[in-house]
Amino acid sequence: MIIEIDNVELYFNNKLILNGVYLKVETGKITGILGSNGCGKSCLLNIVFGNLRAKYSLVRINNTPILKPLYQTKLISYLPQHHFVPNKIKIKTAFNLFQVDWDTFVNVFETFIPFKNLYFNKLSGGERRIIEIYLILKCSGKIALLDEPFSLVAPLYIERIKALIEGEKQNKAIIITDHMYRHLISVSDTIYLLKNGSTKLINDLKELEDYKYLSIGTLD
Numbered sequence: 155m156i157i158e159i160d161n162v163e164l165y166f167n168n169k170l171i172l173n174g175v176y177l178k179v180e181t182g183k184i185t186g187i188l189g190s191n192g193c194g195k196s197c198l199l200n201i202v203f204g205n206l207r208a209k210y211s212l213v214r215i216n217n218t219p220i221l222k223p224l225y226q227t228k229l230i231s232y233l234p235q236h237h238f239v240p241n242k243i244k245i246k247t248a249f250n251l252f253q254v255d256w257d258t259f260v261n262v263f264e265t266f267i268p269f270k271n272l273y274f275n276k277l278s279g280g281e282r283r284i285i286e287i288y289l290i291l292k293c294s295g296k297i298a299l300l301d302e303p304f305s306l307v308a309p310l311y312i313e314r315i316k317a318l319i320e321g322e323k324q325n326k327a328i329i330i331t332d333h334m335y336r337h338l339i340s341v342s343d344t345i346y347l348l349k350n351g352s353t354k355l356i357n358d359l360k361e362l363e364d365y366k367y368l369s370i371g372t373l374d
C-alpha cells in the first residue's frame with residue numbers, strides 16, 4: 155500500500171501553517187518527520203487522520219484519491235500526543251476493544267503483568283504511554299500515525315518500542331514524529347523535515363544541519 159499526502163495548505167486565523175507538503179508513505183517502510191516546535195507536525199498527522207480539515211489536502215492510496223476522512227475507513231490508527239484511553243477504563247478492557255493480545259504484550263513488558271485489572275488512571279504517564287503505543291501498533295489498521303512515541307518513555311523501553319515498530323512495518327505503513335531525533339533517525343527508512351510549512355525529503359543527514367534543524371557539528 156502506498157499512501158501519498160499532497161498539496162496540503164493549512165491556515166489558522168490567516169496565518170499560513172502548511173503549504174506545499176508532500177509525503178509518500180508505504181507498507182514496509184517507516185517514515186519519520188522531524189521539525190521544530192510549532193512547525194505543524196501534529197497538524198499534518200491530524201490532516202492525514204481526517205481530524206483536521208485543511209484549506210486544501212489530498213490523500214491518495216495506491217493512486218486513488220480518498221475523499222472521506224481516513225479514520226472512517228478503519229485503515230488507520232493514530233497515537234496523538236495526549237493520552238487517548240479514558241481514565242475509567244480497565245486495561246484489559248482496552249486490550250479487548252483494540253483486539254490486541256494481553257499475553258503477548260506482557261511477554262515484552264513483563265513489569266506490566268500486575269496491571270491487567272487496573273483502571274488506566276492508576277498508571278504513570280509513561281506506563282499509559284507504553285500501552286497506548288502498543289495498542290496503536292498492534293491493532294488491525296494498515297497505517298499507523300505515531301506522534302511522539304518516545305517522549306515519556308524510559309530508555310530501556312524506548313529500545314523495545316523501536317523493535318516493535320520495526321517488527322510491525324511489514325504489516326503497516328508507519329509515520330513517526332518525535333523530537334528525540336536520534337531514535338527517530340535510527341528507526342526511519344525515509345525522513346522528511348518540515349520547515350517553513352513544507353516538507354523536504356532528507357537524502358543526507360547533514361541536510362538537517364544545513365536546514366538549521368540541528369546545529370552544525372551535532373551529527374559528527
Ligand SMILES: Nc1ncnc2c1ncn2[C@@H]1O[C@H](COP(=O)(O)OP(=O)(O)OP(=O)(O)O)[C@@H](O)[C@H]1O
Pocket residue numbers: 166171189190191192193194195196197198
Ligand atoms: N487549533 C488551533 N488554533 C490555532 N492555531 C493552532 C491550532 N492548532 C495548532 N495551531 C498552531 O499551528 C502551528 C502548528 O502546530 P502543531 O501542533 O502542528 O506543531 P508541532 O510541529 O506538532 O509542534 P510540537 O513539536 O511543539 O508539538 C503552531 O503554531 C500552533 O500554534
